[in-house]
Amino acid sequence: MKEHLIDNHVHTELAYCSENMTVEKAIARARAAGLAGLTFTEHAGQLYFDRKPYWGNVWLEQGLDGAEAAHNRMPAYLELKREYESDFARFSLEVECDARGNLLLKPEDRKPFDWVMGTIHALSGLNKQTPPQQAHLDQFLFLVESMGKAGVRVLAHPMRIFRRAGWEAPEALFEPTAKLLRQHNVAAEINFHTNEPPVEFVRCCLDLGVTFSLGSDSHNLAEVGDFASHIALLREAGYDGELAEILVDTRA
Ligand SMILES: [Zn+2]
Numbered sequence: 001m002k003e004h005l006i007d008n009h010v011h012t013e014l015a016y017c018s019e020n021m022t023v024e025k026a027i028a029r030a031r032a033a034g035l036a037g038l039t040f041t042e043h044a045g046q047l048y049f050d051r052k053p054y055w056g057n058v059w060l061e062q063g064l065d066g067a068e069a070a071h072n073r074m075p076a077y078l079e080l081k082r083e084y085e086s087d088f089a090r091f092s093l094e095v096e097c098d099a100r101g102n103l104l105l106k107p108e109d110r111k112p113f114d115w116v117m118g119t120i121h122a123l124s125g126l127n128k129q130t131p132p133q134q135a136h137l138d139q140f141l142f143l144v145e146s147m148g149k150a151g152v153r154v155l156a157h158p159m160r161i162f163r164r165a166g167w168e169a170p171e172a173l174f175e176p177t178a179k180l181l182r183q184h185n186v187a188a189e190i191n192f193h194t195n196e197p198p199v200e201f202v203r204c205c206l207d208l209g210v211t212f213s214l215g216s217d218s219h220n221l222a223e224v225g226d227f228a229s230h231i232a233l234l235r236e237a238g239y240d241g242e243l244a245e246i247l248v249d250t251r252a
C-alpha cells in the first residue's frame with residue numbers, strides 16, 4: 001500500500017516544536033512503515049531566528065533583516081543533510097514569506113536543496129479575536145502568488161492558517177488559490193497535523209489539475225508516514241484513480 005508513497009514533510013531535532021524527532025529515528029521509522037522515502041523539511045524561519053522572535057512572528061514584518069547572525073542554525077541543518085541524505089531520505093526546507101512576499105531564505109542557503117516547500121504561518125492582523133477580513137484574504141493570495149513566483153514546489157497545509165486562528169477557511173479562497181497553484185506548478189499539500197483540510201478545496205484542486213503532496217508534518221516519530229486520513233480525504237473528494245497520478249514527484 002505504501003511502497004510508492006513518500007512523506008514530504010518531516011521535522012527534525014532542530015525544530016523548536018519537535019517532541020522526540022531525530023533524523024536518524026525518523027528514517028528508521030519511515031523504513032519500518034514501508035514508505036518509498038521521506039523528505040525532511042525543517043522550518044527555515046526557525047533555523048534563522050531564536051525561539052522568541054520566531055514565535056513572535058518578527059520575521060513577518062522584518063523579513064530576514066530581523067534575524068541575528070548569532071542565532072543562525074542553518075549550518076547545523078546542512079550538517080544533518082550531509083550526514084544522512086540518501087536516495088531514501090532527502091532534505092528540503094519549509095519556508096515562509098515575509099509580508100512583502102520575500103522568501104525567508106538566503107539565496108546561498110537555497111542552493112544545496114533541490115526544492116523547497118512554501119508555507120503560511122502568519123497573516124498580519126489575523127488572530128482569534130479578529131475574523132478573516134478581505135485584507136487577510138488578499139494577503140493570503142499575495143503570499144501564495146509570491147511563493148509560486150519564487151518557485152516553491154509544494155505549498156504546506158494551504159488553508160491551515162485560518163483554522164489555527166480559530167476560523168473556518170474562507171471558501172472564497174479555494175478557487176483562486178488552486179488557480180495560482182496550477183499556474184505556478186505548485187503541489188497542494190495534504191496535511192492533518194493540527195489540521196482538518198477542507199474537502200471542497202481538495203476537490204477544487206482536483207478539478208483544476210493541481211498535484212498533491214502527502215505530508216505528515218511529523219513533530220513526533222509516531223506520525224511519520226501515517227497517511228490513512230490523507231488518502232481517505234482524496235477519496236472523499238472524488239478521486240478514485242491511482243494516487244501516483246496526482247502526487248507530485250519530488251524525486252524527479
Ligand atoms: Zn507548517
Ligand SMILES: [Zn+2]
Nearest residue numbers: 009011094217
Ligand atoms: Zn511543518
